[in-house]
Amino acid sequence: MSSLEEDVLASNETYPVEVPGLELNSAKEGESNLLAATTALTNRGADFMDAVRLAAPLILSDSFRRLRRITFLGILSPAYSNVDYHPIRFTTTRSDRSRNHHSLRVALLAGKMSEYLGFSPETTRYALAWGLLHDIATWPLSHTGEAAFSDATETSAQTLRRMMIVGDSRLHHSLCAYHAVKEMKLDVDLLLGLFDRKADLDGEASDLHKLLHSALTPDTLEGMHRSGRTFDLDVPQPFEFVDAMERDLVSGLRLKRTHSALAIRFWRMKSRIYSCYINKEETVAFESSWSAAIRDHYRNIDLSESLYANESDILRNVASRYLRPVNEVVRYKAPLIYQVAFRYRNAKKLKSSIPVDALSDVFTKARS
Numbered sequence: 001m002s003s004l005e006e007d008v009l010a011s012n013e014t015y016p017v018e019v020p021g022l023e024l025n026s027a028k029e030g031e032s033n034l035l036a037a038t039t040a041l042t043n044r045g046a047d048f049m050d051a052v053r054l055a056a057p058l059i060l061s062d063s064f065r066r067l068r069r070i071t072f073l074g075i076l077s078p079a080y081s082n083v084d085y086h087p088i089r090f091t092t093t094r095s096d097r098s099r100n101h102h103s104l105r106v107a108l109l110a111g112k113m114s115e116y117l118g119f120s121p122e123t124t125r126y127a128l129a130w131g132l133l134h135d136i137a138t139w140p141l142s143h144t145g146e147a148a149f150s151d152a153t154e155t156s157a158q159t160l161r162r163m164m165i166v167g168d169s170r171l172h173h174s175l176c177a178y179h180a181v182k183e184m185k186l187d188v189d190l191l192l193g194l195f196d197r198k199a200d201l202d203g204e205a206s207d208l209h210k211l212l213h214s215a216l217t218p219d220t221l222e223g224m225h226r227s228g229r230t231f232d233l234d235v236p237q238p239f240e241f242v243d244a245m246e247r248d249l250v251s252g253l254r255l256k257r258t259h260s261a262l263a264i265r266f267w268r269m270k271s272r273i274y275s276c277y278i279n280k281e282e283t284v285a286f287e288s289s290w291s292a293a294i295r296d297h298y299r300n301i302d303l304s305e306s307l308y309a310n311e312s313d314i315l316r317n318v319a320s321r322y323l324r325p326v327n328e329v330v331r332y333k334a335p336l337i338y339q340v341a342f343r344y345r346n347a348k349k350l351k352s353s354i355p356v357d358a359l360s361d362v363f364t365k366a367r368s
Contacts, residue, residue, distance in 0.1 A: 051111060051121055055128045057183035059104070062174040063136060063164055067100035071311065072226060074144030075290045076283065080315070087282040092232040099138045102226060105238070107131025110218040112242045114208060117253070123204040129186055130194050130212055134219055136177060137161035140311045141294070144287055146332040148294035149306045157332070160303075162192060172304040207253045214356045215363040216241065216255070216263060224270045231277055235269040236262055246353065253356040260350035264340055267363045271338040279335040279368060291330040293322035335368045 058064055071077040073096045081090055107128045114127035137160035139145035150156055155163075163171055166188060167178030181188060193199035194209055201209050211217070221238040228235030244259035255263060277283060297318050298306060329335070340347070341364050354362065 051124045051128055052108075054125055054184050055107065055132060057180035058129060058132045058177060061177055061180040063177045063180070064100065064103070064132060066175070066307065067103060067135065067138060068098050069311065070099040070138055070140055070142055070145075072096040072099055072102050072142060072223075073230065074142035075287055076144070076278065078230060083315070083319075085286060087280065087286045088231070088277060090230070090232075092230070094229050094232070096226060096230045099135045099142060102222060103132050103135050105226075106134060106218050106222045109222055109238050109242070110212070112239070113211065113218060113245065116243050117207070117211075117245060117247045119204050119208065123208055125184060126186060126191060126194060126205070127208055127212075129181065129184060129191060130208075131218060133161065133165060133177065133181075133191075134195070136164050137307075139306060140309045140314055141290075143332045144291050145294060145309075145314070147288075147291040147330050149298065149301070149309075150332070151295050152298050152301055153303045153306055155303055158195070161195065165192060170303065172308075175304060175307060207247060210253050210356045211245065215267070215359040216244070216356075220270070221266070224266065224273060227273050227278075228269060231273060233269060233273065235273070236266045241266075245356065251353075251355070254353040255350075255356065255359060257350055257353045260354070261348055263359075263363070264344070264347060264349065267338065267340055271340075274336065274338055279337075284329060284331065284335055285325070288328065288330040289323060289326050290318070292326045292328070293318045293324070295330065297322045336365045337368045338363070338365050340364070 071079050075083070076086075076088060077096050078088075078090045078093075079095065080086065081088065108131070110127040110131040111124050114124040119127070137157045139149040139157075141148075146157055150160075162168075164175055164177050165181060167176040178188070181191060190201070190205060193201055194205070194212060197213050199209060200206075212219075218238070221241050225235045225238050227233075240262060241259065244256055244262065245253055246256050247253045294314060298309070298314075301309070341362050344350070344362055350362070
């Protein structure tokens with residue numbers, strides 16, 4: 001077995017359980033070899049498999065491996081369901097797994113969508129890199145930790161991701177992905193542009209940028225399916241969307257009419273996940289109390305140290321001394337309501353294909 005295969009298989013990690021005073025669930029589900037699954041998805045397409053292999057420097061980097069220890073749902077994870085006053089009652093033993101595993105899946109999905117749309121192998125490498133790096137700046141406990149540590153270190157996740165990609169000297173060298181990005185033969189400025197919603201890119205990069213910032217971005221498709229499995233909800237499989245888009249020189253990038261029913265069902269399930277679980281009033285209050293407590297305890301922590309903090313240690317340090325109800329919402333972003341636009345409220349599918357730029361007119365979000 002190659003080191004790349006071993007590293008991907010190692011993403012089947014268990015979650016931390018050694019927190020004194022707290023009974024935490026350890027969840028480990030056997031899954032098939034991700035690289036074997038990738039080969040099946042590609043029908044052994046040589047170009048895509050070459051692109052996956054070229055991504056090995058990132059997959060094997062310390063900065064990416066760090067994400068193995070970070071639960072996808074943070075304090076809302078079933079790994080921490082026995083924490084006092086946890087607001088979610090899980091009806092399944094499925095794990096949300098880690099940000100490392102999520103990012104691998106996002107990268108594969110972005111790469112396959114790029115390949116299907118006829119992008120060049122070079123553009124597909126950028127799609128893979130985007131997927132691997134989109135969560136590279138995630139703090140321990142994911143969004144729970146982001147609200148706390150970004151405040152404590154006065155650094156946003158977007159700024160931190162840029163620092164990690166360019167190899168900022170203020171960070172410990174093990175956190176920097178710059179050399180891995182260069183090994184993948186990627187232009188750093190173009191890669192950063194793919195993360196910038198306002199960037200004005202040319203050619204295939206422009207279409208890839210539109211896809212990655214659309215309502216149906218690979219990150220959202222994978223993350224909602226992962227959350228749905230954890231909450232025992234039937235969210236469409238992300239890889240059902242591989243061929244959901246079409247592209248030509250006249251019409252640009254569009255969601256196919258044939259996949260509009262799937263997209264509508266996906267968005268309605270996303271709405272349910274947020275309204276019934278993530279953005280439910282007691283959930284917001286619970287997560288805010290933890291984020292505020294982490295922020296207050298780690299107020300003077302070094303930026304690099306904050307990224308290597310252990311989730312078990314964080315819970316142990318915070319639970320007994322700092323945790324208390326708060327009157328403020330302390331989250332990485334304000335709670336949002338996700339809905340299918342009013343004019344499509346009873347629609348099962350769309351009457352025609354729709355430009356990717358216009359997806360936000362159908363699949364809406366607004367402050368709650």
